Amino acid sequence: xxxxxxxxxxxxxxxxxxxxxxxxxxxxxxxxxxxxxxxxxxxxxxxxxxxxxxxxxxxxxxxxxxxxxxxxxxxxxxxxxxxxxxxxxxxxxxxxxxxxxxxxxxxxxxxxx
Amino acid sequence: xxxxxxxxxxxxxxxxxxxxxxxxxxxxxxxxxxxxxxxxxxxxxxxxxxxxxxxxxxxxxxxxxxxxxxxxxxxxxxxxxxxxxxxxxxxxxxxxxxxxxxxxxxxxxxxxxxxxx
Numbered sequence: 104x105x106x107x108x109x110x111x112x113x114x115x116x117x118x119x120x121x122x123x124x125x126x127x128x129x130x131x132x133x134x135x136x137x138x139x140x141x142x143x144x145x146x147x148x149x150x151x152x153x154x155x156x157x158x159x160x161x162x163x164x165x166x167x168x169x170x171x172x173x174x175x176x177x178x179x180x181x182x183x184x185x186x187x188x189x190x191x192x193x194x195x196x197x198x199x200x201x202x203x204x205x206x207x208x209x210x211x212x213x214x215x216x
Numbered sequence: 217x218x219x220x221x222x223x224x225x226x227x228x229x230x231x232x233x234x235x236x237x238x239x240x241x242x243x244x245x246x247x248x249x250x251x252x253x254x255x256x257x258x259x260x261x262x263x264x265x266x267x268x269x270x271x272x273x274x275x276x277x278x279x280x281x282x283x284x285x286x287x288x289x290x291x292x293x294x295x296x297x298x299x300x301x302x303x304x305x306x307x308x309x310x311x312x313x314x315x316x317x318x319x320x321x322x323x324x325x326x327x328x329x330x331x332x333x
Binding site: 133134136138143144145146147148151153158159192194196198200203204205207208209210212 | 220249251258259260261262263266307309311317318319320321322323324325326
């Protein structure tokens with residue numbers, strides 16, 4: 104597609120369940136980022152992919168969070184045993200090589216009840 | 217570590233008037249990039265304008281311009297001739313220049329701008 108696509112757009116889950124969030128970056132963008140946006144707060148960096156490797160996972164808040172990327176394509180962010188504090192909008196962005204503009208998806212709003 | 221501060225949680229402006237959003241940052245880096253992103257209610261984060269720290273000239277994009285004061289570590293956004301479609305959250309963000317391929321962004325908390333008819 105023309106832009107970064109994220110699915111689902113909204114997800115309501117029960118505390119303790121696992122969730123999987125998907126990001127389709129712009130074709131040809133080698134770098135992919137996941138950010139978390141809590142209500143009333145700025146974006147927090149979670150993880151960075153260059154191709155299918157993740158040189159920077161420093162933002163993942165706990166071992167319940169993990170992410171994978173297939174080549175320079177789709178990435179999935181998995182949250183295991185969800186907690187209420189995981190409720191947030193999860194944004195994905197991709198950047199092409201030798202550029203600085205990050206292109207964002209519309210995010211997944213996760214609500215843990 | 218880098219930090220970005222936006223001291224104005226909310227602002228409003230009348231249509232067609234000019235408004236300035238403030239941003240300050242802290243870094244020990246000499247070369248870096250600064251950005252203003254806009255997030256409307258659709259949640260789609262869109263780049264408004266960017267500035268390379270080694271360029272002295274302030275960036276401009278149509279009605280949007282910045283006042284970049286490197287020594288003061290200040291990066292304000294001026295919106296001229298405000299339009300209703302400018303209503304959104306505006307985020308200031310920082311990116312290291314010599315970060316290899318890791319171009320992660322450090323974000324401020326945002327300023328909610330309302331343009332009133």
